[in-house]
Amino acid sequence: MLVRYFGAAQAAAGVPEERLELDGAALVEVLAAIRGLHPDGDPSMARVLERSSFLLNEVALRDRSGSISRDDVLDILPPFAGG
DSSP states (O other): OOEEEOOOHHHHHHEEEEEEOOOSSSHHHHHHHHHOOOOTTTHHHHHHHOOEEEEEEEEEEEOOOSSTTTTEEEEEOOOOOOO
């Protein structure tokens, strides 16, 4: 799957996007993998993920127990400030 990071999530990951070789994983498993890939970011990836919302294929992800396939795109959207 393609994971795209925005705002603080991109700062924590150090990249705007990356591919994960997970297929059929639930969101909780994907987030655990992301935390494992980026344990030392500033800001902390774990903290960013706690506050983020998620889009799956550009649609708000409401059912966090559903599976995410290798062809999906997951966007990680931390809270944004400003205006």
